[in-house]
Amino acid sequence: MELNALSIANLQQRCQEQSERFFKRLHYDASYCYEIFHRAIVNRNDLAWEALVSQYTPQLRRWFYAHPSHHNSDEDAEYFINGVFLRFYKAIGPQRFLQFDSLAQVLQYLRLTLHNQITDDLRKQRAPQVNLDDVYNVAATSSADSSLDKREFWSLLEAHTNNPQELALVDLMLAKQMKPAEIVAARPDLFETVTQVYRNKENMMGRWRRNQKLRDLFITLYRS
Secondary structure, three states, rough: OOOOOOOOHHHHHHHHHHHHHHHOOOOOOHHHHHHHHHHOOOOOHHHHHHHHHHHHHHHHHHHHHOOOOOOOOOOHHHHHHHHHHHHHHHHHHHHHHHOOOHHHHHHHHHHHHHHHHHHHHHHHHOOOOOOOHHHHHHHHHOOOOOOOOHHHHHHHHOOOOOHHHHHHHHHHHHOOOOOOHHHHHOOOOOOOOOOHHHHHHHHHHHHOOOOHHHHHHHHHHHHO
16 A cells, blocks of 8 residues: 555554564664654644654654753653654755655754754753753742832733743743643643643744843843
């Protein structure tokens, strides 16, 4: 049967079977796994993307724990895995994907992306900068006579959200310190996956860091 005639479910099953053969060092056929990537990236098929994430999350997790510096990061494996998939989806469009000649090249790109994410994270940890998560903790515990008005602080953050998901994150992730999986469980109407939580957080915090007024406020609070 032609690959393009197979359903996503059939492709994923055969991809899993062939992957097991690969890890047992047996002859294997990578075409089924490659086809999932092709449909996810070239065709932008959502079901194929879900199958891709499901299939390769365990492998990315193994690569993360095999990385010699993974224990130096304050973030967990899921943070980096979601970051890899998000960066891959944004950076590799249909034209660029077609430049990959094999599944091995695609997986090497994912592994290199993971390595770069870990390296960048460690570099940021060493760099002198305002840590936004620390700022939130200070804001939540600052005394009533503090020079900073906590209500003004949170109102300003809420004013710089772009959608209901970001607005919810200000309360759930920042004020209440809930973890991504807890947020998905608490607000399934806004977040279907942990990836969505990380994506919205990344977009929101990136925009805050570029806002001069918020940056000045963060620095003032952080130094108080």
